[in-house]
Amino acid sequence: MIQVAEALNIIAENISKMPIVKIKVSKSLGYVLAEAVYSPIHMPPFRQSAMDGYAFTHSDLKQFEVVNTSQAGDFLDEKIEKNQAVRIFTGAFVPDDTDTVVMQEHTRRTDHLLQIEKMPVAGANVREKGEQIKKGELVFDAGTVISPAAVGFLACLGITKIKVYDKPKVAILVTGNELVPAGKKLPKGKIYESNSLMIEAALKTVGIKKTSIFKVKDSLKKTILSVESCLANFDVVLISGGISVGDYDYVKEALLKNGVTELFYKINQKPGKPLFFGTKENKIVFALPGNPASSLTCFYVYTLPALKKLMGFDIIYLQEIKRKINTPFKNTSGKTLFLKALYDDDNVTVLESQSSAMLNTFAVANGLIVVPHYVTAIEAQEEVVILPFN
Amino acid sequence: MIQVAEALNIIAENISKMPIVKIKVSKSLGYVLAEAVYSPIHMPPFRQSAMDGYAFTHSDLKQFEVVNTSQAGDFLDEKIEKNQAVRIFTGAFVPDDTDTVVMQEHTRRTDHLLQIEKMPVAGANVREKGEQIKKGELVFDAGTVISPAAVGFLACLGITKIKVYDKPKVAILVTGNELVPAGKKLPKGKIYESNSLMIEAALKTVGIKKTSIFKVKDSLKKTILSVESCLANFDVVLISGGISVGDYDYVKEALLKNGVTELFYKINQKPGKPLFFGTKENKIVFALPGNPASSLTCFYVYTLPALKKLMGFDIIYLQEIKRKINTPFKNTSGKTLFLKALYDDDNVTVLESQSSAMLNTFAVANGLIVVPHYVTAIEAQEEVVILPFN
Known part of the structure; x- marks a missing residue:
């Protein structure tokens, strides 16, 4: 029997990150970047107006002829003279011959004639090309957890796919002759099975949705076969029940028969003492206690950090x-x-x-x-x- | 122009909860209970052993004949005499004639003969029927947010469906001639559209997955039609851009033409001043600023509480x-x-x-x-x- 801290160390030391996969930015919320991302473009990609107003070249002049309009999305390629101005809108291209934008509230306009009433400083209200990020600059380091803002920033740079650590596929294997699925009549001596749905819900809270639930009766032979199939098809196997010392607790034996290496069994804690953690190559197994509250405690304290380590998170433990x-x-x-x-x-x-x-x-x-x-x-x-x- | 606190009040006062729907417990994580749930059964449904050991009737006797086994899931209906005991496992049915369970570690057994070496108190290690909850007792009050533990508890009572407030279907309508989808070549004067994916990701963080993205050019007529279609088919319409004072900002006009009541427009804040909030019957509209950081700020401060109110949450604001x-x-x-x-x-x-x-x-x-x-x-x-x- 080991202490809690030792168990946590054993988990952290024996789990590697999942393989790297390339996924769409639009589906990347909550994933962890597996490699640094650099910007493929300048952002903004051109000199951009930060205001609705007029673009002009800063000089002593205060009166201008309005010769054109630059709406967001337009590209004006014509020559703009020193005594000319362009009607412009937020986010629009600032013509190359101009250097300043005046807010429309600081102007008076009569037909094509523009009078600037409050002159801004030279360069005002123009967002420089690459002001936010320049082509080739670091967007996000490896290890960044993708937030909604990160999704937005990647998308605004035209990036459609990123490399992240994959999320594990998780098998939930529930053992126990006493378990009846909810919705059925409850015979005497039986209880409703609930750990599978509870664990499935807990997995969703860390963004793991690829889960399958399997059930097995208290039989060594059947448990061995179920464990074998789970190990073959899933990255993580979470087993509920059957790990105590009772004569009908076959889980540990079934795991060892399947070549799972025991890394610890039993922790000096309450609840959740009979927790088993093992690995087989890159597959991870937790055998959680069958009592629901013990099971969920072990999930939060041990399984969740393990899953976060797999998914590439730097911070894997619950915040204290x-x-x-x-x-x-x-x-x-x-x-x-x-x-x-x-x-x-x-x-x-x-x-x-x-x-x-x-x-x-x-x-x-x-x-x-x-x-x-x-x-x-x-x-x-x-x-x-x-x-x-x- | 109103202050932040006033805007938050207007939102809270003008939003009702979504309709009540009956959903599977297995899909209910993050939903809010719309009515109280009462237990359909006693839990545990029978007297349950809390240990692996032996069940017997407490008396002066210390030696027993082991006459049967009660494995988890079994139902033993036979008479057990005072000098008899039953091998029993954690979670198993405690036979009606017995009242106490002794841990196996405190016994010595030879064939059918059991010697209790450390006598427990009468009633020890037996979980009484209904100890956790009795039939008809309150499981959860209306307003409870369904956690993984709540999923587990409902399931263990055999409850398969619950009544919750529905989650809203959300339309994300993006406006702007300057916007190009990521993955395409970027013509001069254009930028990549990113707010739709960012908002979609932000919606996922509160469990809203039924979202659709629409795009519309800067045209009053087209904006009116897009808004009309969104209002007809979605509970919430989030519009990005086109709500400033520029000549090509058609969103507000399109909303009013569609019969949306303006509840506020412009807040004395930075960023995110030009935020519009309105309703049409039970439909809700936010027109968010087009600048990504303004848009996301408004989403977190205003839209997210609105969505939580819709989904039935009591606590709707970000925790301070x-x-x-x-x-x-x-x-x-x-x-x-x-x-x-x-x-x-x-x-x-x-x-x-x-x-x-x-x-x-x-x-x-x-x-x-x-x-x-x-x-x-x-x-x-x-x-x-x-x-x-x-």
């Missing part, structure tokens, strides 16, 4: 925040505790019903308080570390 | 956090400023290049500092309000 605990807390277990909790801007409250079978507490919690195994007592108002969901 | 600003800042504009910024646990830095045309700053920022219009100067180390992205 600190809050003052409202009531004192004793830890007589010698284990690291992950306590379902509700925090606000200043304080945090440990929720009732921390049992590993109880999911309702999890559903109202917004984070987990981490009580390290070596801490035996926390005073009221002491600062504690929280792993916030989301 | 406070950090100490690293350098002093002057606001001589008399406008509310939204400054692209990078914050950490303690401090926040205003990024360079705040121009409304510049999206690269937005892509590296993790939030917007809000400087209210009536604040003229901020000292270094003064606390400022930040709207964090995500």
